Amino acid sequence: MSHNHIHKHEVKGKSLLFSIVLNVVITFAQVVGGIISGSLALISDALHNFSDVLSLVFSFVAHKLSKRKATLNHTFGYKRAELLAAFVNAATLIIVAFILIYGAIERLFFPREIASTLVIWLALLGIIVNGLSVLLLKRDADHNLNMKSAYLHLLTDMLASVAVLIGGLLMQFYGWFWVDSVMTILIAVYLIIVGFDLLLKSTKMLMLFTPDDIDINQIIKEVHKIKGVNKLHHIHLWHLNEEELHLEAHLDCSNDITMSEFNTLLHEVEVVLFKKFGINHINIQPEFKKEDPKDYIVQD
Template sequence: MSHNHVHIAKNNVKANNLVYSILLNLLITLAQVVGGIISGSLALISDALHNFSDVLSLVFSLFAHKLSRKKASIEQTFGYKRAEILAAFINASTLIIVALILIYGAIERFVHPQPIQSNTVIWLAILGILVNGFSVLLLKSDANHNLNMKSAYLHLLTDMMASVAVLVGGLLMKFYGWYWVDSVMTILIALYLIAVGFDLVKKSTKILMLFTPEHIDIKEIVREVHKVEGVGKLHHIHVWYLNEEEIHLEAHLDCPEDFTLTQFDEVLNRIEMVLFEQFGINHTNIQPEFKKEDPKDFIVQD
């Protein structure tokens, strides 16, 4: 089986930004817990709970990032390249769990409303906006090309939005005495968490389950590879993400002639360039066959 592999530049994720974000979120979590207890605001305590889940998720993201950079070994032939994908899946799942807890608490508080010290809520919400806003800026560039960092970024972004919602609620409570707003804002925050969490769970699950990347059309791959001189039928195809930087393809290839290894390597190099340049596939593993009796479908159940 012939195997080729195009090396690509790895995205340089700034792990120090995660450390700064962890410290900042610890600060705001402690402040909001104390403020929520003093003021009696469920939305503030809910925001603190969300912030604390962010601290845990950021720590996990940092650990996964460090782990993913470890080299392959005999025991781990791929290294820990999927650690960040796993972290993204777990972090997104915690977003949904936290959201459900918030909804339960908000409904309970809506049924049994309590007076809230709005001034404390307002000032701590402003602090939350500033701290989370700064953390969001720290991770924004890395979130564009790394699913693990995107999960951490989304945790922080939703925290900032939650703080904005808490601020609005605090102002309405201060000037109009609408204490029910606290519960409504909590539910709105939770629904948004479920939406963004579900999207991230879906994306990370597809990678973990070895689904074909969404932008890749296997039929189009077959059409383009069949244009290469010296190629027979491409079949028994698998395409998947190893992580966000590596797309793998393995397949069987019927050869029209009984090629020498040197001749087949020339054909393989041409196939590899087509796959990389047109589809972004940088790790190719193709089994050559000549007059072999086996299934010739594109997709064959192993």
């Protein structure tokens, strides 16, 4: 198997660990404040923060596991751990969102007075804590799906706190206690939108789907331009994780060549696939007039 490595941003786990500590503090404060004030939006924000604590811990553990080396029993190591974390985090975002919507609708029919001053101060605390966490993870989120899932959890927390603050101010000055439920629903809808996008991306990778930005027909076209290639077939293309893009295929050669000659041909194929498509792990099975299906995609 060929290994052509692309230089990647080195993702650290320290920012994630610090964010976990911050979110534990804000979650505890919001739960107590929500119970005292009677604010469903504040409690729902705390529930969201608590789910974030769990997801951040999961992301942190997955990040550490992904760095472990491969063994005889784990030939790929734990490189897909972060994809699994991203999938679970996205799913929890959506589940929490529906729980919030249910509670908010129920509260619309049975409104209650809310201690808005406490809501305002705790919302401000949430904005500061989550805003700091978002800044810490922003750079890593641009390079890693697992970190992006953690980043999105924290970003939605910050936006939720902004919504709670607006609701608290409206309740304080106008007595509009129904705003608490409306803000909760808006927060939840946003969670569903961002969660679904992340869930879809991580699911595609876990299911070994062909990356959306790569056309297999173009791969075939480019490889078939190489002298000595008859037909590339039995093609499989998938992401092992975000850094490693794998391709395995059968390569039917035009001539009955030696192994050293095939090595030269293989190198040309590797260069084309890496430079034009970013495929950095390649496993090619050489053939010459072998009696087998020659379809591009074959169900093994």
